[in-house]
Amino acid sequence: MIIGTRGSQLALAQTKNVARLLKEQGVETSLKIIKTSGDRFTDRPLHAVSGGVGAFVRELDDVMLAGEIDIAVHSMKDMPTVRPPTLPTASVLKRDTPFDILLTYDGTTLDELPEQSIIGTSSLRRAAQIRRYRPDLITQDLRGNIDTRLRKLKEGQYDGILLARAGLERLGWELEGEILSPDFFCPSPNQGTVAVVTRAGTEAEAAVSRLEDLESRIVTEIERILIFELGGGCTTPIGSYAELTQDKKQIHVRAEVLSLDGREAVRIDEFIPMLGGIEKARELGHRLVQMGGKRLAEEALLQLSRDSCDCSDDSYD
Numbered sequence: 001m002i003i004g005t006r007g008s009q010l011a012l013a014q015t016k017n018v019a020r021l022l023k024e025q026g027v028e029t030s031l032k033i034i035k036t037s038g039d040r041f042t043d044r045p046l047h048a049v050s051g052g053v054g055a056f057v058r059e060l061d062d063v064m065l066a067g068e069i070d071i072a073v074h075s076m077k078d079m080p081t082v083r084p085p086t087l088p089t090a091s092v093l094k095r096d097t098p099f100d101i102l103l104t105y106d107g108t109t110l111d112e113l114p115e116q117s118i119i120g121t122s123s124l125r126r127a128a129q130i131r132r133y134r135p136d137l138i139t140q141d142l143r144g145n146i147d148t149r150l151r152k153l154k155e156g157q158y159d160g161i162l163l164a165r166a167g168l169e170r171l172g173w174e175l176e177g178e179i180l181s182p183d184f185f186c187p188s189p190n191q192g193t194v195a196v197v198t199r200a201g202t203e204a205e206a207a208v209s210r211l212e213d214l215e216s217r218i219v220t221e222i223e224r225i226l227i228f229e230l231g232g233g234c235t236t237p238i239g240s241y242a243e244l245t246q247d248k249k250q251i252h253v254r255a256e257v258l259s260l261d262g263r264e265a266v267r268i269d270e271f272i273p274m275l276g277g278i279e280k281a282r283e284l285g286h287r288l289v290q291m292g293g294k295r296l297a298e299e300a301l302l303q304l305s306r307d308s309c310d311c312s313d314d315s316y317d
């Protein structure tokens with residue numbers, strides 16, 4: 001079976017891991033690197049390249065529908081909400097750390113950073129959350145692969161940078177940093193989770209489905225449902241995070257929409273039962289809309305003159 005992947009460091013690391021897990025199950029795979037248009041035109045902003053948001057995922061979908069690959073591995077948070085019905089997510093892998101991490105040159109924490117410190121991030125959500133937490137700090141766009149980002153921090157272009165902890169870990173970086181609490185830095189929906197896509201009804205689907213982690217499937221699904229009605233996807237500052245309680249009978253759900261400047265936010269933070277959780281999550285999604293979440297998301301979208309988002313930016317490429 002052929003596993004397709006983009007050539008970015010992170011995509012390769014994730015794909016090789018899935019190949020290893022499949023091999024443990026006695027399934028041999030070969031790797032095929034797919035050059036997506038986002039990779040070819042790195043000088044252009046993503047919105048100028050075909051598809052914009054979620055473009056990388058869609059291009060791999062096309063290659064799979066054409067039969068050139070059997071399996072595709074994605075960072076689940078980069079997958080658009082609406083998926084082709086013939087390309088099921090055959091498995092959701094066990095989630096890694098879902099949280100964001102702040103890296104500073106000398107280990108200074110977020111609370112200790114001096115006023116006017118410059119924080120680098122390419123994510124609107126992280127920028128808005130930082131502005132809310134510390135309005136005296138300055139947020140600036142941060143692009144490039146992980147090595148570039150770390151170099152920019154080291155060179156002093158930024159006093160701190162924000163990243164998904166999971167990405168760093170998957171690339172083998174063991175760096176000291178401050179893990180940010182989901183109470184103030186509610187992560188992106190599905191952050192830290194890898195999903196594996198196949199064509200429906202294939203041998204590949206059966207093989208891949210054995211890698212499924214049920215709990216990760218449940219919480220990621222809940223996170224998507226919570227924000228489904230807000231629209232805007234990853235181009236607006238939206239967080240959604242679901243976590244099973246110790247006894248596994250309830251799910252702690254947090255979700256929020258922020259204004260770009262972080263001054264306004266609409267938020268839910270509740271425990272819902274496992275049984276009937278999907279229905280309850282839908283209700284909470286409605287409530288987010290009623291509380292003005294959709295208005296905030298739409299306003300953010302209108303204000304956006306640049307293409308910067310959690311999922312389609314060139315992180316780690």
Ligand SMILES: NCc1[nH]cc(CCC(=O)O)c1CC(=O)O
Nearest residue numbers: 075163164167191192193310315
């Ligand atoms: N935006 C790109 C992206 N997609 C997935 C990850 C990290 C790994 C993950 O969350 O699964 C990242 C980098 C980041 O947000 O810092």
